[in-house]
Amino acid sequence: MAFSQLIGQERAKRMLSRLIASHRVGGTYLFFGPEGVGKRTTALLFAQALNCAGPDAAEGEPCGACPSCRKILHGNHPDIRYLFPLSRAGKGALDDLLHDARWGEHGPRFDRAASISIEGVRDLRHEIAHRPFVGRMRAVIVCRAERMTTEAANAFLKMLEEPPPATIYVLTTARPQALLATVRSRCQPIPFARLASESIEHALIDRFGIDQVVASASAGMANGSLGRALDLATGSLEEERQQALDLMQTAGTGLEEVPELVQKLARQSDRGEIQRMLELLLTIWRDVMVLKVRARAHLVNEDLGNELTAEGRDLSLDEIVQTIRAIDETLRAVEGNVNVGLALAYLVSRLSRGMGGAEVWARSPGPSAIM
Ligand SMILES: [Zn+2]
Incomplete structure (x- = not known):
């Protein structure tokens, strides 16, 4: 998969490719926009592009085939780290979330009461104190960043002030206004838009093998969100x-x-x-x-x-x-x-x-x- 295969999101793609091509990648990015429009997938593409060994990596286009790209594709790259809202569930729940966060999966579903805790941020901080294991650049993807508790957000801010080597952060949220203003102001915003319903319909048919009639009805009701359309189409x-x-x-x-x-x-x-x-x-x-x-x-x-x-x-x-x-x-x-x-x-x-x-x-x- 390459940036060119991402559905819609021309603006985000352009901004990120330009950053990579001009060697100005660093710090913290805020991917904001409706749920189910490709923020997590784009974060993975971004991480691929930053670590790719392929010929077009310098222009911001990952090859999708080198060992690094493949590891990210399969969800087992050691330098891609997620920070999720968690409830008090055990390790099994975390494994499920990690599985669902993989490429092409629906995306993790979080408990409504789950939050990103200060313990989660501290564990992360400890883990990323050293250089990346194998990649050029480590990527920390914070899902539903608005669910950080105030303590977690303050610990996160502290972490941003003492940046670990070769690490970028991508915060994803559908509700940027719910983030602590001090966190928001430290991020470079990357906007994500609702998708055209024709694009959603095609994706449902081509990528998920959904029947044309169902795909069309679901796309029409999904308010520009592929994730929603998939939920509607699969009756979940x-x-x-x-x-x-x-x-x-x-x-x-x-x-x-x-x-x-x-x-x-x-x-x-x-x-x-x-x-x-x-x-x-x-x-x-x-x-x-x-x-x-x-x-x-x-x-x-x-x-x-x-x-x-x-x-x-x-x-x-x-x-x-x-x-x-x-x-x-x-x-x-x-x-x-x-x-x-x-x-x-x-x-x-x-x-x-x-x-x-x-x-x-x-x-x-x-x-x-x-x-
Ligand atoms: Zn590659």
């Missing part, structure tokens, strides 16, 4: 979809349970999980609409066909469209920085209004209160 979002259905059902029937459910969701899930849940809710309502107008389109939630037909039976098309709009507004609010609990409460009031729960709607704060 069952838990979040169930949450979305619970939210719908509660909004439609047991109004007194709404505050409790909203609180529970806001407490148990991080912002990213709420986002995914809302995106799934969008796919569900998109299907309700497709069924309502009897469009000849593929259903994302094909297995729920009967339930969703029933859901739309008593609603006008306009009410369904309003609901989709409300979910979309809430999603965008959650992507920003609003209070997740308030945003969900607003949404549920809108959902229940669509389903005849006018009473809750009358008591709700309305969009201007949260957005």
Whole structure:
């Protein structure tokens, strides 16, 4: 794999290739942008380019075939070190994360309560005090850097002040604003953008062997994230979809349970999980609409066909469209920085209004209160 094979991210590619070609690589980089758009893969490519023995390495293009490139490809290069958010799980969990962080894998999934601890940073500091084992340049990849505890972030800063030999740091995050400002200011920012849905569709078909119809529907719903599209296409979002259905059902029937459910969701899930849940809710309502107008389109939630037909039976098309709009507004609010609990409460009031729960709607704060 070479930089040229990376999907999208022209700007990041250009910035990194230029750095390598001008021999100005060093210090700490902040790869920021939505989840599932290639930040970790790009970090691995960057590390390859810095260590490659191939002919184009000096221009910033790794060969992908020399021993160093192959080690990085297979996830066993001794000078590539990850720093992950960890919960108190044992070594087995870490092995799983390392496996999933490899090239071409989906990417590690972290527990919602996991954080990057000061112990993790201290271990790292100890390990990298000496020169790289075999490579020209060691790369430390910090996944979900915003999950560093304050103590960890301060220890990390201290480490940056006494840089070990031949080492670069790549911090990846979808929420750069959640990083300690003092850490952020030490980094060179490299922006990552959402991917075009056609590129995602092609990648799903060509690289992951996913059926064209499923690939197209998943890419359309993935909001520019290949990782999300892969989750949608392979159905590994069952838990979040169930949450979305619970939210719908509660909004439609047991109004007194709404505050409790909203609180529970806001407490148990991080912002990213709420986002995914809302995106799934969008796919569900998109299907309700497709069924309502009897469009000849593929259903994302094909297995729920009967339930969703029933859901739309008593609603006008306009009410369904309003609901989709409300979910979309809430999603965008959650992507920003609003209070997740308030945003969900607003949404549920809108959902229940669509389903005849006018009473809750009358008591709700309305969009201007949260957005
Ligand atoms: Zn190489």
